[in-house]
Amino acid sequence: MGKILVFTEYSHGHLKRSAQELLTAARSSGQTVAALAVGSQSATITEELKKYGAQEIHLLKDAQFDQYNPELFTAAICDVVQKSQATAILASASSTGKDLFPRVGARLNSGVLSDCTELRFSGDNIEVTRPLFSGKCFAKATFDISPVKIVLMRANQLPVSESPAASTQTTEHSFSKPDLKTVIKEIVRGTSEKLDLTEANIIVSGGRGLKEAANFKLLNDLADVLGATVGASRAVVDAGWCSHGMQVGQTGKTVAPSLYIAVGVSGAIQHVAGMSGSKVIVAINNDPNAPIFQKATYGIVGDLFDVVPKLTEEFKKVMK
Amino acid sequence: MKIFVCIKQVPDTETKIKISSDNQSIDSTGVKWVMNPYDEYAVEEAIKLKESKPGAQVHAITLGPKARAGEVLRTALAMGADEGILIDAPASLDSTATAKALAAAITKEGDASLVFTGKLAIDDNQSAVSQMIAEFLNIPHTTVVSKFTYGPEAITVERDIEGGAKEVVQMVAPAVVGANKGLNMPRYASLPGIMKAKKKVLKEYSLEALGVSADNKTKTLSLSLPADKPAVKLLSGDSQQQVTALVQLLRDEAKVL
Numbered sequence: 001m002g003k004i005l006v007f008t009e010y011s012h013g014h015l016k017r018s019a020q021e022l023l024t025a026a027r028s029s030g031q032t033v034a035a036l037a038v039g040s041q042s043a044t045i046t047e048e049l050k051k052y053g054a055q056e057i058h059l060l061k062d063a064q065f066d067q068y069n070p071e072l073f074t075a076a077i078c079d080v081v082q083k084s085q086a087t088a089i090l091a092s093a094s095s096t097g098k099d100l101f102p103r104v105g106a107r108l109n110s111g112v113l114s115d116c117t118e119l120r121f122s123g124d125n126i127e128v129t130r131p132l133f134s135g136k137c138f139a140k141a142t143f144d145i146s147p148v149k150i151v152l153m154r155a156n157q158l159p160v161s162e163s164p165a166a167s168t169q170t171t172e173h174s175f176s177k178p179d180l181k182t183v184i185k186e187i188v189r190g191t192s193e194k195l196d197l198t199e200a201n202i203i204v205s206g207g208r209g210l211k212e213a214a215n216f217k218l219l220n221d222l223a224d225v226l227g228a229t230v231g232a233s234r235a236v237v238d239a240g241w242c243s244h245g246m247q248v249g250q251t252g253k254t255v256a257p258s259l260y261i262a263v264g265v266s267g268a269i270q271h272v273a274g275m276s277g278s279k280v281i282v283a284i285n286n287d288p289n290a291p292i293f294q295k296a297t298y299g300i301v302g303d304l305f306d307v308v309p310k311l312t313e314e315f316k317k318v319m320k
Numbered sequence: 321m322k323i324f325v326c327i328k329q330v331p332d333t334e335t336k337i338k339i340s341s342d343n344q345s346i347d348s349t350g351v352k353w354v355m356n357p358y359d360e361y362a363v364e365e366a367i368k369l370k371e372s373k374p375g376a377q378v379h380a381i382t383l384g385p386k387a388r389a390g391e392v393l394r395t396a397l398a399m400g401a402d403e404g405i406l407i408d409a410p411a412s413l414d415s416t417a418t419a420k421a422l423a424a425a426i427t428k429e430g431d432a433s434l435v436f437t438g439k440l441a442i443d444d445n446q447s448a449v450s451q452m453i454a455e456f457l458n459i460p461h462t463t464v465v466s467k468f469t470y471g472p473e474a475i476t477v478e479r480d481i482e483g484g485a486k487e488v489v490q491m492v493a494p495a496v497v498g499a500n501k502g503l504n505m506p507r508y509a510s511l512p513g514i515m516k517a518k519k520k521v522l523k524e525y526s527l528e529a530l531g532v533s534a535d536n537k538t539k540t541l542s543l544s545l546p547a548d549k550p551a552v553k554l555l556s557g558d559s560q561q562q563v564t565a566l567v568q569l570l571r572d573e574a575k576v577l
């Protein structure tokens with residue numbers, strides 16, 4: 001029987017939702033569920049790991065793991081994979097996951113399926129669904145002969161439920177620092193305390209219809225009420241109104257929130273490519289022929305400067 | 321100084337995707353092929369670096385079917401790359417096999433000072449090949465790079481991470497750098513550049529010549545198009561009525577609040 005090693009990300013002492021999703025999914029496989037957490041705070045989440053069904057917990061507690069370094073993490077994780085004899089790895093398609101696990105896969109001479117939106121276990125193999133061409137097409141894919149099967153899941157795609165394992169064995173691994181050719185000098189914090197677009201459950205996105213940068217305040221106010229993250233079209237990023245980290249679309253971020261509110265966005269094919277996986281799409285646009293209405297679940301044809309402030313007030317009433 | 325840049329030919333972003341009858345690949349009739357948008361940033365950065373280092377050369381490499389993939393090398397040559405190298409291989413190669421072949425070609429060419437790639441190919445959406453090339457070459461990598469500085473001791477890059485934050489990373493060259501949007505403004509090919517590029521002879525490798533097998537670790541079972549969305553529900557009345565109706569629908573019908 002196989003063993004699935006789940007790379008569990010956490011912040012502020014709690015498992016990220018993506019990690020809860022991955023553990024819940026791993027449990028459904030009938031295989032051994034092993035969780036890996038790294039960093040000096042990793043021991044603080046072992047209780048949560050147990051709640052989500054980890055039968056084995058592997059910790060890399062050394063403070064050198066507080067900061068992501070691709071070379072260091074690749075070496076240490078391959079070591080844990082070998083010691084734990086894991087046959088599969090599940091991780092989030094986060095900044096870290098997407099950077100790290102392809103390298104781990106190459107070192108283990110294994111296959112990697114990245115940015116998956118669905119996951120099924122069939123015997124010892126794993127089948128996934130992944131968007132291609134920025135969501136214009138979906139592939140069902142699986143592993144051929146691959147020593148370790150590595151799957152990177154997009155956040156907010158899978159259900160979560162708790163179900164503690166009968167017993168859990170915890171192992172602390174030590175790892176001596178290898179010679180590294182990569183040094184992380186500094187982290188420049190972003191201006192936003194909000195969830196990243198790729199993790200957000202609600203996104204309010206603005207386009208050229210907002211007329212100027214200052215008018216994004218309308219969207220920030222709306223987003224504050226909803227606990228949403230603000231996104232943008234490429235047109236406004238290129239105009240310098242918003243940072244590139246906010247761009248949604250083919251050359252920006254691919255997002256899949258429960259609710260995506262597009263305000264003054266025309267719905268160009270490259271924009272839609274990045275958000276068509278959203279569960280519910282609301283379009284607010286004064287042009288009834290704007291292509292965004294072809295993708296939207298609900299639409300308001302109207303002037304955003306009139307509609308958005310009213311919408312913010314209306315949400316305030318129900319979001320209490 | 322030898323600078324490599326790995327590029328991929330992908331369908332233009334406007335392409336309407338159709339699936340071919342084998343259900344495993346896209347129907348490429350009528351597809352307009354272009355350079356993967358992120359690779360344009362990689363090519364631009366490679367050429368900028370070359371322009372600042374007398375004697376430096378940019379070698380553009382692509383892997384893909386010979387029948388079409390050479391065209392993307394001509395684009396890179398027209399922008400200012402010095403040499404185009406084509407690895408003739410089926411489009412169905414997975415990330416691991418692709419990276420092995422690209423790394424093998426770079427090793428064969430020898431003396432890489434730096435390898436640029438795009439952070440992601442917009443067709444297969446894997447964002448894996450850059451890191452895998454680095455692993456197979458046993459050199460460091462940073463992906464999602466929006467700033468690059470070459471120094472005698474180390475190269476310094478900025479990597480975009482979640483929440484608008486950036487990591488400032490130093491690497492000892494040679495290294496792989498995966499380009500993000502924001503790194504630079506890719507130049508347009510000049511007319512003389514395009515004419516010159518047409519005449520250049522491309523270097524060619526087969527997978528056999530590189531000693532790499534076409535064995536994939538992953539396989540595609542089937543492709544499908546997204547399900548058609550039901551028609552939009554347009555809300556009626558004045559703006560206050562529309563807004564009230566919308567919030568109610570989001571709460572009671574869609575249940576997303």
Ligand SMILES: Cc1cc2nc3c(=O)[nH]c(=O)nc-3n(C[C@H](O)[C@H](O)[C@H](O)COP(=O)(O)OP(=O)(O)OC[C@H]3O[C@@H](n4cnc5c(N)ncnc54)[C@H](O)[C@@H]3O)c2cc1C
Pocket residue numbers: 206207208209210232233234235236247248249250251252253263264265266267268269270271274284285286287290302303304305333357
């Ligand atoms: C290779 C390539 C990659 C690209 N990648 C991306 C990408 O990743 N993301 C992306 O977004 N785009 C991308 N684009 C650009 C894309 O083609 C569009 O140009 C862009 O999305 C348009 O942005 P927009 O909707 O904000 O602007 P516009 O198309 O100008 O739309 C503005 C909308 O606002 C509406 N409007 C105006 N005033 C009001 C008002 N008062 N009230 C309500 N509505 C109003 C208008 O009716 C219009 O529909 C890419 C293009 C290319 C060629």
